[in-house]
Amino acid sequence: MSTxxxxxxxxxxxILGIGSVVEAIGQTQQSLTSSDLGKDLIVKGNGIEAFGNSLQAIGRTKLFNPEEQQLSQIYSIFGAWLEAAGNTGNSVGISIELSGEEEEGTIIDTLGSGIQGTxxxxxxxxxxxxxxxxxRSLNITGNSLISLGSFLVAIGNIFILQEQTEIGEMILLVGGWIQVIGAFVLINAITIEVESLSAPVNDSGNPYSYHHYHFAHP
Known part of the structure; x- marks a missing residue:
């Protein structure tokens, strides 16, 4: 049966929300101990987030309606795939750090966070x-917070590359938890969106629009 x-x-x-929490817990352990403690959770968290973003991208592609606001839908689909790619880059970068190539891994992690934020x-x-x-406003707020948190993680890594580790770790910590807040705002937005997609047709016989983000005019 197709999903x-x-x-x-x-x-x-x-899944994105769960991944963001796992990542933030790992980042908290790392930042508060200034060690590699928690990095394994950061790798797992980013991997979970990448999977969640991929499911969202596939779901929005399935719901794509060329008769409605195409540009809005395309931005959302493209953005979800970019987030998946960025989170994958984060996982790869942290894994490289754990293998002993800290600078190379941090650079890849920084690029991944930048891609995720974009x-x-x-x-x-x-x-x-x-x-x-x-x-609509919840969708914008949730994704904006995830973007802000991701860019803060990238900035934190830049500080670490400049050997300003203490401030860098604090920025990483703040960025990670801002992403958690954004992810759960987004869960609320998507829950309301899915409920509207499942709603019955209106009096004119037209279903509620996908990605019009409003009820069809009577």
């Missing part, structure tokens, strides 16, 4: 150019 786009969206959102920004912009709905 519907709506199921993929909500499943991906929850992807979330694309998704936020996709929500911004969509029409109004009960979940």
């Amino acid at each position: 519907s786009g709506e199921d993929l969206l909500i499943t991906g959102a929850w 992807g979330a920004a694309f998704e936020a912009y996709g929500g911004y150019i969509s029409e109004d709905s009960p979940f």
Whole structure:
């Protein structure tokens, strides 16, 4: 049995939320101990997030409707794939750090966070150019927080590369938990979105629009 786009969206959102929590816990351990403690959780967390982003991208692709706001949908799909790529880069970078190549791993981790932040920004912009709905502002807020948190992680790594480890670790810690907040705001947004997608047709016989982010006009 094939999985519907709506199921993929909500499943991906929850997996993303779980991954962000795992990553943030690992980052907390690392930042507070100034050691490699917690890095294994950061690797796992980013891997989980990448899987969640991929499910969201596939779900939105399944729900793509060329008759509706194409540009908004394309930004959201592209952004989700970018986030998946960025999180994968984070996992690879941290794994390289654990193997002993700390500088090379940190550079890759920084690039991954930058890509992830850019992807979330694309998704936020996709929500911004969509029409109004009960979940539009939550969509924008959640993705904007994930983008901000990701860019803070990249900045924190830059400080670490400049041997300003203490401030860098604190920025990493803040960035990680901002991503958690953003992920759970996004879960709320997608839950409302999926409920609207499952709603019955309106009086005119037209279903509620996907990615119009509003109810169809009567």
